[in-house]
Amino acid sequence: MTEAPPREASAARPARRVLVIDDGITMRLFYRSVLEAAGFHVEEATNGVEGYEKALADPFDLLIVDINMPKMDGFTMLRAIRRDRAVLGVPAVTISTEADPADARRALEAGANYYLVKPVAPDLLTEVARLMTGGPA
Amino acid sequence: MALVKANPPGIPAVGDGKPTPDGPASGLPPLIETGPSVEDLLAALDAEESTTRRSAARALATHPEAAMALCDRVEIERSPSVRVVLFTTLIRLQSPEIAARLAGLLRSEDVALRNGAIEALQEMPAAVAPSLRALLADPDSDVRLFAVNILGALCHESAPEWLVEVIASEPHVNVCAAAVDALAEVGRPEAVPALQALRARFPDEPFMTFAIDTAVRRIEGR
Numbered sequence A: 001m002t003e004a005p006p007r008e009a010s011a012a013r014p015a016r017r018v019l020v021i022d023d024g025i026t027m028r029l030f031y032r033s034v035l036e037a038a039g040f041h042v043e044e045a046t047n048g049v050e051g052y053e054k055a056l057a058d059p060f061d062l063l064i065v066d067i068n069m070p071k072m073d074g075f076t077m078l079r080a081i082r083r084d085r086a087v088l089g090v091p092a093v094t095i096s097t098e099a100d101p102a103d104a105r106r107a108l109e110a111g112a113n114y115y116l117v118k119p120v121a122p123d124l125l126t127e128v129a130r131l132m133t134g135g136p137a
Numbered sequence B: 001m002a003l004v005k006a007n008p009p010g011i012p013a014v015g016d017g018k019p020t021p022d023g024p025a026s027g028l029p030p031l032i033e034t035g036p037s038v039e040d041l042l043a044a045l046d047a048e049e050s051t052t053r054r055s056a057a058r059a060l061a062t063h064p065e066a067a068m069a070l071c072d073r074v075e076i077e078r079s080p081s082v083r084v085v086l087f088t089t090l091i092r093l094q095s096p097e098i099a100a101r102l103a104g105l106l107r108s109e110d111v112a113l114r115n116g117a118i119e120a121l122q123e124m125p126a127a128v129a130p131s132l133r134a135l136l137a138d139p140d141s142d143v144r145l146f147a148v149n150i151l152g153a154l155c156h157e158s159a160p161e162w163l164v165e166v167i168a169s170e171p172h173v174n175v176c177a178a179a180v181d182a183l184a185e186v187g188r189p190e191a192v193p194a195l196q197a198l199r200a201r202f203p204d205e206p207f208m209t210f211a212i213d214t215a216v217r218r219i220e221g222r
Helices: A025-037 A048-057 A074-082 A101-110 A122-133 B038-044 B050-062 B064-076 B080-092 B096-107 B111-122 B125-136 B141-153 B159-169 B173-186 B189-201 B206-221
Strands: A017-021 A041-045 A062-066 A092-096 A114-117
Touching: A017 A025, A017 A048, A025 A041, A025 A122, A025 B173, A025 B206, A041 A048, A048 A062, A048 A074, A062 A074, A062 A122, A074 A092, A074 A101, A074 B111, A092 A101, A092 A122, A101 A114, A114 A122, B038 B050, B038 B064, B050 B064, B050 B080, B064 B080, B064 B096, B064 B111, B080 B111, B096 B111, B096 B125, B096 B141, B111 B141, B125 B141, B125 B159, B141 B159, B141 B173, B159 B173, B159 B189, B173 B189, B173 B206, B189 B206
Parallel strands: A017 A041, A017 A062, A062 A092, A092 A114
Antiparallel strands: none
């Protein structure tokens, strides 16, 4: 009996793609380092307008969205994205400095699937990213 | 050559209803410039049509006496495109009084309005400087954080020094993190000891450690 060929394992699957949208360079670098260490492919946008354009141009598996950004804030960007059928279902996690439950509610109403408060622990970010993208990167 | 000013689009003509001299064809040189008065422009800020409000906001950029009315309007204006013009006009008219009014918007729950105010204040370094000390000492940590965001993008010679003061005394981790992020952009070597001292204040925050390492690397690499 011949040995069965190895299955196409998860190693063959392309890494889940995450778009980090945040105007803070250090924040973007931090998310990138944490998510890349967990096996995700990360791209960046520096404001809501750039994030919106990138999200529509080449849909991602997950959006990490800051709220307070120049040009277009995270709420406005999410509302715009949720109006577009092509990216309607892409999960989005907002990360804000504001821990007020009203802010979390606003984020969810704008189209976020999850709300995290800064500073985010690396383990929590990885866990939420895996949860939102349906498994390991 | 005609000296008659064209009315801004959307702004109704004002005057006594008689034909306006239109230059050489009238045979008489115009004696005065015509166009909407400040009062007419201020009234047009409340017009139903957004194009009229936008034109009025733009036309008021040469009228410093309209500044407070523009500040009043930006707080209630719902049209994003009119809001942008209102902020642009306020930037052109910039003064410490305007900056103080816009600083009040940092408490707004309307994120787009608040961010518009932050971006406008970043464009008026001299005007906002007198308000910054108070904003950095505000009891609300969100207001202090927005003040740091302004400071980080402000082309002001004292900005790096003020950011160092923030990380030396600020108790809130997110405000400190915003200041570290700003120092990564504008900090000088004198900021490095304060950054290292900050590390000891938040030893259990991985992001802070990462941010400080990044800032120090960027400052020392410049």
